[in-house]
Amino acid sequence: MTSKPIDIIKKGVDEIINEDLLIKKLNSSRPLVIKAGFDPTAPDLHLGHTVLLSKLRQFQDLGHSIIFLIGDFTATIGDPTGKTELRPVLSNAEVKKNAETYRKQVFKILDENKTIIKFNSEWLGKLSAEELIQIIGSYSVARMLERDDFKKRFKSNKNISIKEFIYPILQGYDSVALKADIELGGTDQKFNLLMGRYLQSVNSPNNEEAKQVVITLPLLEGLDGVKKMSKSLNNYIAIDDNPKEMFGKIMSISDDLMWRYFEILSSIGAKDLAKLKKDTEANKINPRDVKFDLGIEIVTRFHNRDEAEQSKNDFLNIFQKNKSPEDIDLIEVNPMPLPNLLKHIGFVSSTSEARRLITQKALKINDNVVSSIDEKLTDGTYLLKLGKKKFIKVKITSI
Numbered sequence: 001m002t003s004k005p006i007d008i009i010k011k012g013v014d015e016i017i018n019e020d021l022l023i024k025k026l027n028s029s030r031p032l033v034i035k036a037g038f039d040p041t042a043p044d045l046h047l048g049h050t051v052l053l054s055k056l057r058q059f060q061d062l063g064h065s066i067i068f069l070i071g072d073f074t075a076t077i078g079d080p081t082g083k084t085e086l087r088p089v090l091s092n093a094e095v096k097k098n099a100e101t102y103r104k105q106v107f108k109i110l111d112e113n114k115t116i117i118k119f120n121s122e123w124l125g126k127l128s129a130e131e132l133i134q135i136i137g138s139y140s141v142a143r144m145l146e147r148d149d150f151k152k153r154f155k156s157n158k159n160i161s162i163k164e165f166i167y168p169i170l171q172g173y174d175s176v177a178l179k180a181d182i183e184l185g186g187t188d189q190k191f192n193l194l195m196g197r198y199l200q201s202v203n204s205p206n207n208e209e210a211k212q213v214v215i216t217l218p219l220l221e222g223l224d225g226v227k228k229m230s231k232s233l234n235n236y237i238a239i240d241d242n243p244k245e246m247f248g249k250i251m252s253i254s255d256d257l258m259w260r261y262f263e264i265l266s267s268i269g270a271k272d273l274a275k276l277k278k279d280t281e282a283n284k285i286n287p288r289d290v291k292f293d294l295g296i297e298i299v300t301r302f303h304n305r306d307e308a309e310q311s312k313n314d315f316l317n318i319f320q321k322n323k324s325p326e327d328i329d330l331i332e333v334n335p336m337p338l339p340n341l342l343k344h345i346g347f348v349s350s351t352s353e354a355r356r357l358i359t360q361k362a363l364k365i366n367d368n369v370v371s372s373i374d375e376k377l378t379d380g381t382y383l384l385k386l387g388k389k390k391f392i393k394v395k396i397t398s399i
Contacts, residue, residue, distance in 0.1 A: 014218050040070055057109055073120045364384070
């Protein structure tokens with residue numbers, strides 16, 4: 001049986017404001033304008049971003065117009081959502097560089113031929129002082145201080161800059177400029193998303209259908225299982241990670257967090273997931289094997305099945321059979337002291353770190369533990385292994 005559009009859209013969302021208007025818009029004969037904004041405050045999209053992107057893809061497959069909005073203008077201000085202090089200001093060059101990675105990676109999920117990429121500097125950068133004052137004048141400071149993060153900072157006498165007040169208004173104005181029918185965002189973005197809806201109502205006071213529907217989606221916790229996935233917290237899985245790195249990161253999450261990832265990232269149905277969890281808790285299935293399946297599914301999505309299976313095999317070899325992965329990079333170098341070699345191939349950041357690790361017997365060459373920092377390697381090919389995860393083949397050739 002074919003699912004109704006509303007049923008497809010409602011799956012996995014946290015909240016819809018308002019659902020009646022959403023149904024009315026979906027039942028109209030025109031393609032809707034669906035937007036989601038991403039401030040390029042750091043390079044690379046990660047699995048947390050894919051929650052929104054996958055929902056955008058569902059709208060895309062239903063025939064609607066998708067706008068992937070890069071907040072290059074707002075990124076120079078910094079979203080104050082959830083922040084307890086002022087954010088550092090990014091330069092235009094940093095924002096531009098980060099935005100380019102978004103453009104390259106987003107089409108791993110969205111259909112490039114059916115996606116419109118916009119930058120909000122196109123309209124925000126052209127506002128006159130008079131226009132800006134008129135826009136921000138439509139919202140009061142009292143209402144802005146109702147926002148939880150601002151309220152906490154105000155009560156604790158922490159700085160709140162005027163530009164942070166302006167940020168949600170500018171983000172909201174994006175929806176006015178794009179005439180958005182629907183905007184998607186994480187649950188932490190609800191205030192900003194509703195701002196867009198409010199400004200649309202100010203712009204078209206007697207037209208209920210001019211207001212965007214707000215759809216919030218759950219936030220994905222990072223590898224630590226505590227805070228939301230974030231590049232700045234280094235608890236992320238980038239969608240551009242190589243297959244082995246991606247698989248290894250998935251295998252590193254806790255068993256409890258694994259179920260959360262299944263709920264948010266996997267295509268498995270609710271009934272099948274409930275049964276899988278029940279069987280695992282009853283010790284009928286090893287949680288490690290369940291996590292293998294999750295890793296295979298996610299790596300396949302961003303790479304392919306063969307690379308996913310190879311990543312699993314390498315993981316088993318490294319962590320359970322104490323073997324080396326099958327395909328190892330080969331690098332050619334001239335003879336040099338061992339600590340310098342480890343730094344040269346990227347195993348360590350300094351020769352002092354290399355000496356410390358060698359002294360701790362963390363380095364193996366051709367499966368033999370190295371005990372001296374003065375060990376010399378003559379011409380030939382060697383397999384170097386540092387710890388459990390770092391492997392490389394080195395071919396040494398004298399000039």
